Amino acid sequence: MYAFTQLKEKPALQERLSMTYPFIEIYLDPLNDYRITWFYPHELKEEIKDLLNKYFGKKNYIEEAEVKDFFSFIKEAAAFTEITIRAEVEDKIKKHGSMKF
Secondary structure: OHHHHHHHHOHHHHHHOOOOOOOEEEEEEHHHOOEEEEEOOOOOOHHHHHHHHHHHOOOOEOOHHHHHHOHHHHHHHOOOOOEEEOHHHHHHHHHOOOOOO
16 A cells, blocks of 8 residues: 555656566456457567467457366476466366376
């Protein structure tokens, strides 16, 4: 709350902050039937774009039928520190039986 108040009271402070989203987020989207979804509002590195296209195609989410094959994405994404996969995504994959730790 303190940080929010400071940013509101001091617009110059907010202007100095980076407006770049810090990572590519893989999460369950509550506004899209909890489908596995990715989000990143900026230009992607080519190799990350290729990886996302391989698993998501032209969409930013996968269909339920594709969840069972998504563990391969998690293994490949581990090579990129820029990709953050939320725990609930791994839980969903486990429930579909395709992920073994």
